[in-house]
Amino acid sequence: MNTTQSTRMLTTSGSRRQRLRVPRRRSVNRFRRLPLWIAVTVLLIVVGYPLIWLLLGSFKSQREFLEEPTWALPQQWSFENYATAWDTAGLGSALFNSTITVVPALFCMLLFGTAAAFALEVLVWKGRGAVLMIFLAGIMVPAQMILLPLFSAYFQTGLTGSLWPLFLTYTATGMPLTVFLMATYFRAIPREVFEAATLDGASIYRQFFSVAVPMMKNGLFTVGLVQFFFFWNDLLISLTFANSSKLRTLQVALLNFNGNFGTTQYGPLFAAVSINVFALLIIYLLLNQSIQKGLTAGAVKG
Structure with a gap:
């Protein structure tokens, strides 16, 4: 085996090790970012839920507010409430x-x-x-x-x-x-x-x-x-x-x-x-x- 062949083998083995390390680093980074994504998701739910609830409630009738659950969707999507308010x-x-x-x-x-x-x-x-x-x-x-x-x-x-x-x-x-x-x-x-x-x-x-x-x-x-x-x-x-x-x-x-x-x-x-x-x-x-x-x-x- 000459010097050129040994150099190629070392280079090939080194590149394989680097390829194996890259997925490991990516998985570690994703695992580290998991708490951040959880916190962002919770924050979006806390901020977005009142806005969605407000928007859905603007389409509900008085009977739906009194009889239906607060998270229920409007039975009829109409802009009558907006016209009344305006x-x-x-x-x-x-x-x-x-x-x-x-x-x-x-x-x-x-x-x-x-x-x-x-x-x-x-x-x-x-x-x-x-x-x-x-x-x-x-x-x-x-x-x-x-x-x-x-x-x-x-x-x-x-x-x-x-x-x-x-x-x-x-x-x-x-x-x-x-x-x-x-x-x-x-x-x-x-x-x-x-x-x-x-x-x-x-x-x-x-x-x-x-x-x-x-x-x-x-x-x-x-x-x-x-x-x-x-x-x-x-x-x-x-x-x-x-x-x-x-x-x-x-x-x-x-x-x-x-x-x-x-x-x-x-x-x-x-x-x-x-x-x-x-x-x-x-x-x-x-x-x-x-x-x-x-x-x-x-x-x-x-």
Whole structure:
């Protein structure tokens, strides 16, 4: 036997051993991942079961709620409960009030908050650290503390009886967190970007709208969605300033849902809650990628 043949035999035996080791490693890795998959499955069941139960319940009749088991499927799949919730309970007008209040407040809050963060982090001027601390202190002020003074101010200025108090309160209460988060994103941008724009002759407004805002796109999506969920699901502020039937937002309408029917109508109630929950869930799923990018945008400087 020559040297070449012995080398081939050693190589062949070594490759066979490697082939035997690969399945063993894969089986070991699968066994190690088994607890993780079990935990993920349990978590999905815990989170998904209430959503499925809510969706199925929105198609059931009142008799099925009272006589059938809770896990039973609807006997008839119809959108009658959704139509009842939309028309009879005034869900359509409540949804309209929430939209025309939250969306403009969100736009103004993002515009002014991003501009304030740009001035605090990019521009150099005395006292910017103290101003930033004032905004940070606003995060720690509870909403319950400012409701009575705000209601008194709105009453004296004649704004009560309209949706203006909600718009102004949402814009003001969302500013501290928006300034804090957007300032964090601005810290991650190299200063050389704005210095180069200054050398090219760009004004402050041009740097803000043409340089800063496009780079903050993912951050704006993240902050905007967080604040949108907070404003949309708000009950305390909207119940204080918009409690009349014409000014009710979606959450206040859901709170007064039972009163509209006299008794608890579970089918229309589940349908109304499903409209609220699944609409927000769809919005989150559509913007999921932008949110993930925005959450990691300010993590690393540069």
